[in-house]
Amino acid sequence: MPAPVLYLLGSAAPPVLDAAKAVRLGRSLGWDVVLGLTPTAADWLRDDLAGLEELTGHPVKSRYRRPGDPDVLPPADAVLFAPATLNSVNSLALGITTSWVIGYAAEAIGKGVPLSVMPCTSTALTAHPQFDRSVETLRGAGVRVLLGEGFHVPDEPGRGNPAVYPWAAALQAVTGRG
Numbered sequence: 001m002p003a004p005v006l007y008l009l010g011s012a013a014p015p016v017l018d019a020a021k022a023v024r025l026g027r028s029l030g031w032d033v034v035l036g037l038t039p040t041a042a043d044w045l046r047d048d049l050a051g052l053e054e055l056t057g058h059p060v061k062s063r064y065r066r067p068g069d070p071d072v073l074p075p076a077d078a079v080l081f082a083p084a085t086l087n088s089v090n091s092l093a094l095g096i097t098t099s100w101v102i103g104y105a106a107e108a109i110g111k112g113v114p115l116s117v118m119p120c121t122s123t124a125l126t127a128h129p130q131f132d133r134s135v136e137t138l139r140g141a142g143v144r145v146l147l148g149e150g151f152h153v154p155d156e157p158g159r160g161n162p163a164v165y166p167w168a169a170a171l172q173a174v175t176g177r178g
């Protein structure tokens, strides 16, 4: 039986620089991992994209294909959007699908594909009035938002430590092994 497929979608917050670690963890849990990035996150990882494609065995997708071009990626059994910036959390909640990863996650909601979102936001960004509204909207749509003890706990601006971003907890929650 083929491995279930996990889409790991990442946006431009520092933990995305550890995408390879997250991919390895997902694969160690028995999942085939497809990596998608916002355009900004793809730019941050531009020197690592070839290695990430080798690691996942799939193209790393950050842009919509052109109409008529084939879709070469397998369909997802589950989706983890992490790290999710304030911009990405709000874009997803509001359905602003300018970037491919937001569009994919938005469709996952409509298709009923299990979707989890783990933000990476400082206390200052978390205090923006749209953040709570977006989290409420997403939870109301059946999205699991991994926020608070055990998952992402916001730090003061400039005090976040990407090394402690809880990848393992998120992947275990999403893949049902935790």
Ligand SMILES: Cc1cc2nc3c(=O)[nH]c(=O)nc-3n(C[C@H](O)[C@H](O)[C@H](O)COP(=O)(O)O)c2cc1C
Pocket (backbone or CB within 6 Å): 010, 011, 012, 013, 014, 038, 039, 040, 041, 084, 085, 086, 087, 088, 099, 120, 121, 122, 125, 160
């Ligand atoms: C070094 C650096 C660190 C950042 N860290 C965060 C962060 O932790 N959370 C966040 O919401 N935005 C953070 N940002 C801002 C986002 O990168 C920015 O809002 C970007 O437009 C997000 O786009 P995306 O959601 O399409 O990836 C950071 C920016 C820089 C340059």
